Amino acid sequence: MSDIVLETSGLSRHFGGVAALDNVDFSLRARELRCLIGPNGAGKSTFFNCLTGLLRPSDGHIFMRGEETTGWPVHRIASLGVGIKTQVPSVMDGLTVRENIWLSASRHHRQTDHAERRTDEIIARLSLGPISHNLLGRLAHGERQQVEFGLVMTGDPWLVLLDEPAAGMSPEDMVRISEILRELNDTAAMIIVEHDMQFIRSIASRITVFHQGRVLVEDDVERVMSNPTVRDVYLGRTA
Amino acid sequence: MDLIAVMAVEFLYAVASLVLISAGLAVVFGMMRVINLAHGEFMILGGYVTITAVNLGVNVFIAMVIIAPLAVALIGVVVERLVIRHLYGRLVDTMLATWGLSLFFIGLVTVIFGNTTTGISTPIPGFAIGDYRINGYSFFIILVAVLLLAAMAVILRTTRFGLIARGTMARPDIAAALGHETERIYMATFAVGSALSGLAGAVLAPLVGLVPGSGAAYIAKAFITVIAGGPQLLAGLMSSATFFGVVNQLFTFTISPVIGEVALLVAAVILLRMLPRGITGRFFRERSS
Amino acid sequence: MMAAAAVPIALLLPYVIDTYTLTVLAIYAMLALSLGLVWGYGGILCFGQAAFFGLGAYGYAVGAINIGESTIAMVVAVAASAAFAAILGAMMFYGRLGDVYLAIITLVVTLILYRFMSSTAGDAYVIGKARLGGFNGIPGFPTLHVPGDPSAYIWGDALYYLCAAILVLVLILVKLLLSSGFGRIAVGIRENETRMSLLGYDVRARKTLLFTIGAAVAALAGALFANWGEIVTPRLFGLTQSAEIIIWCIVGGFGTRLGPVLGAASMGYLKFLLGQQSLIDNTLVMGLILILVVLFLPRGLVPALAGLWDAAWQRVPARRVQRRRRDLV
Numbered sequence: 001m002s003d004i005v006l007e008t009s010g011l012s013r014h015f016g017g018v019a020a021l022d023n024v025d026f027s028l029r030a031r032e033l034r035c036l037i038g039p040n041g042a043g044k045s046t047f048f049n050c051l052t053g054l055l056r057p058s059d060g061h062i063f064m065r066g067e068e069t070t071g072w073p074v075h076r077i078a079s080l081g082v083g084i085k086t087q088v089p090s091v092m093d094g095l096t097v098r099e100n101i102w103l104s105a106s107r108h109h110r111q112t113d114h115a116e117r118r119t120d121e122i123i124a125r126l127s128l129g130p131i132s133h134n135l136l137g138r139l140a141h142g143e144r145q146q147v148e149f150g151l152v153m154t155g156d157p158w159l160v161l162l163d164e165p166a167a168g169m170s171p172e173d174m175v176r177i178s179e180i181l182r183e184l185n186d187t188a189a190m191i192i193v194e195h196d197m198q199f200i201r202s203i204a205s206r207i208t209v210f211h212q213g214r215v216l217v218e219d220d221v222e223r224v225m226s227n228p229t230v231r232d233v234y235l236g237r238t239a
Numbered sequence: 240m241d242l243i244a245v246m247a248v249e250f251l252y253a254v255a256s257l258v259l260i261s262a263g264l265a266v267v268f269g270m271m272r273v274i275n276l277a278h279g280e281f282m283i284l285g286g287y288v289t290i291t292a293v294n295l296g297v298n299v300f301i302a303m304v305i306i307a308p309l310a311v312a313l314i315g316v317v318v319e320r321l322v323i324r325h326l327y328g329r330l331v332d333t334m335l336a337t338w339g340l341s342l343f344f345i346g347l348v349t350v351i352f353g354n355t356t357t358g359i360s361t362p363i364p365g366f367a368i369g370d371y372r373i374n375g376y377s378f379f380i381i382l383v384a385v386l387l388l389a390a391m392a393v394i395l396r397t398t399r400f401g402l403i404a405r406g407t408m409a410r411p412d413i414a415a416a417l418g419h420e421t422e423r424i425y426m427a428t429f430a431v432g433s434a435l436s437g438l439a440g441a442v443l444a445p446l447v448g449l450v451p452g453s454g455a456a457y458i459a460k461a462f463i464t465v466i467a468g469g470p471q472l473l474a475g476l477m478s479s480a481t482f483f484g485v486v487n488q489l490f491t492f493t494i495s496p497v498i499g500e501v502a503l504l505v506a507a508v509i510l511l512r513m514l515p516r517g518i519t520g521r522f523f524r525e526r527s528s
Numbered sequence: 529m530m531a532a533a534a535v536p537i538a539l540l541l542p543y544v545i546d547t548y549t550l551t552v553l554a555i556y557a558m559l560a561l562s563l564g565l566v567w568g569y570g571g572i573l574c575f576g577q578a579a580f581f582g583l584g585a586y587g588y589a590v591g592a593i594n595i596g597e598s599t600i601a602m603v604v605a606v607a608a609s610a611a612f613a614a615i616l617g618a619m620m621f622y623g624r625l626g627d628v629y630l631a632i633i634t635l636v637v638t639l640i641l642y643r644f645m646s647s648t649a650g651d652a653y654v655i656g657k658a659r660l661g662g663f664n665g666i667p668g669f670p671t672l673h674v675p676g677d678p679s680a681y682i683w684g685d686a687l688y689y690l691c692a693a694i695l696v697l698v699l700i701l702v703k704l705l706l707s708s709g710f711g712r713i714a715v716g717i718r719e720n721e722t723r724m725s726l727l728g729y730d731v732r733a734r735k736t737l738l739f740t741i742g743a744a745v746a747a748l749a750g751a752l753f754a755n756w757g758e759i760v761t762p763r764l765f766g767l768t769q770s771a772e773i774i775i776w777c778i779v780g781g782f783g784t785r786l787g788p789v790l791g792a793a794s795m796g797y798l799k800f801l802l803g804q805q806s807l808i809d810n811t812l813v814m815g816l817i818l819i820l821v822v823l824f825l826p827r828g829l830v831p832a833l834a835g836l837w838d839a840a841w842q843r844v845p846a847r848r849v850q851r852r853r854r855d856l857v
Contacts, residue, residue, distance in 0.1 A: 052726070078728035090726065092719035103716040106709055107728045151727060274628070325823055330628060331573060332822050335778065338771055339818030345768075346812020455767045459639045462632055497647035504640045508633055512623045 003030045005159055005189050006051070011060035012213075013046050020046040022213035023060070030158070033181075033190045035200050035221075038210030039233060044193050045087075047210065048163055051191070052084050053077040064159065079107075083157030083188070087164045089144040093137035097128050097147055100136055104154035122154050126180070142173035149180050160190045166199040178203055197225075209233075241369030246492070252377040253491075254484035255384035256443065258476055260457050261464040262387060263436030268465055269472050270407045270428045272330060273323060276337040278461055279454025280344035281433055285311045285440030286449045287348060290359050299362045299445075304383075307441035308434035315433025319426050327425070341454065348451040356448035376445060383442050387435070392473055400427070463507035467514075483507065534699065538692040547688035549800055551756050554691040556792040558698055559749040560776040564788030565702055566742035567777065569711065571718030572735060573627045576634030577773045579641055580743035582764035583609040584750025586645070586660075589760045592669040594656035598755075599675040605751040606744050613743030617736040624732075638765050645762035665761030672755045682755075691752055695789075698745060702785060705741070714738050768811065772799075775818050781828025790830060 006028040013021040021043045028034055036044040049055040051062060053074040062070045069077055078084060092100050098119060105118040123132050126146055136144060145165070152160060165177055181203055184190065194200055200207065200221060207224045209216040211233050217224055224230055264278045275281070285307040292302035318340060326333045363375040395401035403424055440457075447453065464483055468475025486506045491499030541550055563577045587605030588598075595601055616637060620630055649662025658666060672687065674680040682690055705711045717724045717731050725731045754760050763769065772795070780791025795817070802810045825832055 073725070073730075074722075075725040075728050075730045078726055084726045086722070086726070090720060090723040092716050092723060094719045095716065099712070099716075103713060103724070104727050106713070112709070151723070155728070322819060322823065331631070332826065334575075334628075334631065335774065336819050336822040338774070339815045339820075339822065342768065342771055342811045342815030342818065344815070346809035346815055350809050350812065452768075455639070458767075459636050463636065466629075466632065495647070497643060501640055501643050501647075504636050504643070508636055508640075511625070511629055511633060512619055 004028065005030050005065050006191075007063045008051075009061050009063075011047070011050060011062065012058050013050055013055060014058045019213050021050065021057070024213075024215055026208065026215065028159075028189050028191065030189055031185065031187070033185050033192070033203065033205040035203075035205055035207045036191060036193045036210060037195070037197075037200070037207055037224075038216070042210035043213040044210040045163065046213075048161060048191070048193050051077075052082075052086075052161055054086075078155075081155065081158050083152035083155055083160040083184075085148055085152055085160075085162045085165060087167065087193075089141070089148050091136045091144055091148050091151070094135065096133050096135055097139075097150075098123065098132045100147055101128075101150050101154055104151040108155050118154060122150050125153075126150050141168055142170060142176075145169065145173065146176065146180075149177070149184075153180070153184060157184075157188050160184055160188045162190065162192045164193055164195065166194060166196045174199060174202075241371055244368050245371045245373055246488075248373060248377055248381075249492075250485060250488050251381050253488045254480050255381040257460060257464050257480035257484050257487075258384045258388065259380065259439040259442065261461045261468075261476060261480065262391070263432045263434070263439060264461045265465045265468065265472055265476050266435060267429060267432035270404055271327070271425055273327075273333045273429075274330065274337070274462075275432070276334055276458060277318075277340035277344060277454075278337075278436055279456070279458035280341045280348075281311055281315065281436035281454075282440030282443070282457050283348065283449055283451070283454045284314060284344060285437030286444035286453075287352060287357070288437065289441040289444050290357055290449070293359050299359065303441040303444075304438065308438040311437025311440070312430045312434035315436075316426060316430050318433075319429040323429060324422070324425070341458075345451045345454065352449075352451070354451060356450050358448040359445050361445045374446075380442060380446075383438075387438075388473060388477065395472070400424075404428070459504060459507075463504070463511070467507065467510055482510075534696050538689075538696065542685070542688065545797070547685045549797070551688040551691050552753070552800075553793045553796045554688070554695045555749050555753050555756060556776065556796040557789040558691075558695050558752070559746055559773055560780070560788035560792035561695075561698060561702060561785070562742045562745035562749065563773050563777050564780075564782060564785065565705075565745065566739055568782035568784070568788070569706060569718060570714050570735065570738040570742070571627075571721075572739055572742075573631040574634045574739070574742070575631040575774070576636075576638035576770055577742070577746050578765055578770040579634070579638040580609045580613055580746035581750040581753070581769070581773075582638075582641060582645075582760075582762075583612055584747025585754040585760040585764050586666070586750075587747065588751035588754045589666040589669045590655045590658040590660075592671075593658040593666070596670060597678055598670060598672045601670075602672075602748075602751050605754075606747045609747030609750070610740050610744040614736060614740045617739035617743075618732075621732040621735045621739070635767075635770065638770055639767070642762050642765035642767075645765060663762060665759055665763075667759040669754070669758075671758060687755065691756075694748070694752070698748070699785065699789070702745075706785070710734075710737075768814075771818070772814060775814055775821075778821050778828055779817065781830040781832070784828075784830045784834075787828050787830035791828070 004027050008024055008026045011021060011024040011026070012019060024047060036047065038044045046055065050057045053069070053072050053076070056071050060070070061068055064077070064080055064082070069080070092103065101122050102115060102119045105115040105122070109115040109118055123129055126149070128147065128150065131139065131143065136147060139147070165181070166174055169177060178199070181190070204221055206219065207221055208218045209224060209230050216233065217227055217230055219227070260282070263281065264275060267273050267275050288307045288310045289299070289302045292306050293299050297306065322336050322340065323333060326336055361374070361376045363379055365372050365374050367373070395405055407424070460483070464476070464479045467482070468479040483503050483506065487499045487503040490502035559577070559581055562580070563574060566572045566574050566577070584605045587608040588601050591601030591604035592598055620633060625633065645660065646663045648660035649664070651659070653660040653662070658669070660666065670678070672682040672690070674682065713724070713729060714734060717729070717734060721731050750764065776792035776795050777788040778791070779795055780787030780789065782788070795814070799810055799814070802808060802813055821828070
């Protein structure tokens, strides 16, 4: 069991009287790729935000690589080596692609020349060279998403948390993103909150289904898809 | 016993004057999300209009309750058309531009009235309760504040404008989507807010000598009362005015009036620090970091 | 390069304008630079930079009276003001207050100081040997002298050259700070606070530190101002003073180093010229300028002129968007 990198026990979060997240036990192994699905309000985003530190859980515990991180501020969790991408592209719009990547590199490489070298590496790896001096604010949605993946990748994370990475992407963007995800997954465990079943199938993984703040099912993609309970609460009308 | 009666009046007066000072700002801020940093100057303009009218022989109550609000509402409309309407949705820019307006009006008043204290005498004589003298005018201030709150409640509950106003305050995004009418509603709102500021400045004018820089004393109080009040216009106004009024008076009685004012401001800073979300979470999205 | 150009300008200006006026312009420039750093590069909407300016001035006056010497008094002034800013900043940034609250709280703090200092007339308000003096302020404190030689006062032309030299020095330090990792990260935080904390940066600590540095520069300007005016009064904390600092920066252009400096010098000189006549009111003009700049020149003069220059020479558009302030709604 030593390869479990993330674990929660009894994790809960209440908003007023409503339990958005209710007593969730969850664990993730090293280099595992896990998708979280569920209808709106099922608690998957609340769960995600508790993991990233954007929300403070009302109850329960979170452990990352054996260390309890419950209630830590975002920056401390990120500093452990956790790469986080929120739903809306969150980048520095007034700065160039290069400056954006540099800001991520400099967090992990105190020496300036190391940070510069790491920046160049990432720009080359994502083929961002031609646009590296463009302002983020002027880039297309897909390009901004890519840069944000660059920010995540630069830190060499061992755990990556992604909130709807495929939202608003064109089919070509989607292909690129799944490539990047696979590459990241070589070294990092991953949690992806996602709606798009097609996309989930393309990155084939284990799925945790949330419903009413609890974990409903946890299984392989195909078995989840054919699970009648899951079809009832979530896929029933569409699949 | 006499002391308790006097203190009760003083407390009520402190709360009432905070309600008056803040009402105009609350309406404009609540409905338009415009923080009018020239609010204090709108108030002193109301005061100067009153003094001028009285000096011209107008009855002081007519000057305070009718002429001053109308005159300041007119100024408000001009300001809204010339400046504010270009800056809707740009909260910081409106703060800066209205700060500019504030300086502009201070300068204008200095040019017209000179940098000296102008004032009129209190139109209601004081009287004694036992050994203590009490300012009769305090009752007038309390009365005006009560009538104002009642009028606002009636307008919000029963009129079309009130309905739109409540809708706008509850869900500004949806109200904005209603479209064509927003321009006119914003203009009307700003006029109403200005009129309230003018009224407040007018009725408070007999109590304080006016100098061009007097507005600064009001703006901070109005600000914090409105912000601490939160999204419920009337309930927020009354609760925060009560809280700050009591704090102010407690320190005024026990130490000195200036310390009372300082205590009010310090209480506001602490309150904002402790309850940034609870009271005002709906006005500004909180930073999530 | 800018510093290199500043030296001959500083040396030539006394042939055009008297050094008494120039001294205060250099001090204003330093004060504007402090807000330019905090607001323009850090994205911290400080509406009360005057608080630190005033505290620097009072700190110097109180220090000089008690110590009877100026060098340590300068250090005391800057340190006291920076400590105050660190506490206030930590309270605001660790409380995760949004931009607008920050603006309001800094403004209210300035007003508190103004109210308090105005009410300190009387024997009860004494710090050591210094009477705070209420609305009339503190006059008659020892002014700057050569370190170690209390009889060699620095005043007149010498005070101007000292202030100009300190301004150039501060400009260089600010430039170094901004090109360092700390400065680049501060700009990143201005652009997207959440993203920067997701990258693992402690945004709260960094903003507190930047805020404190800005306050220290403002306090230095305040201490020099006390020496120039030879009296400190509560008006240093006034709303007008706070507004003027913002006007200088907005006219010059936030997000540049040169903008606030030039804005302060030009607006300060305009104020001086307006002060010599009584037809047009100074405050009225300042207010009008602020309104017009917000409406028609929201990025300020320096970025606008740089844009024109680029357009005239068909250069690539300015590489970096000079974002002056963020809008919340």
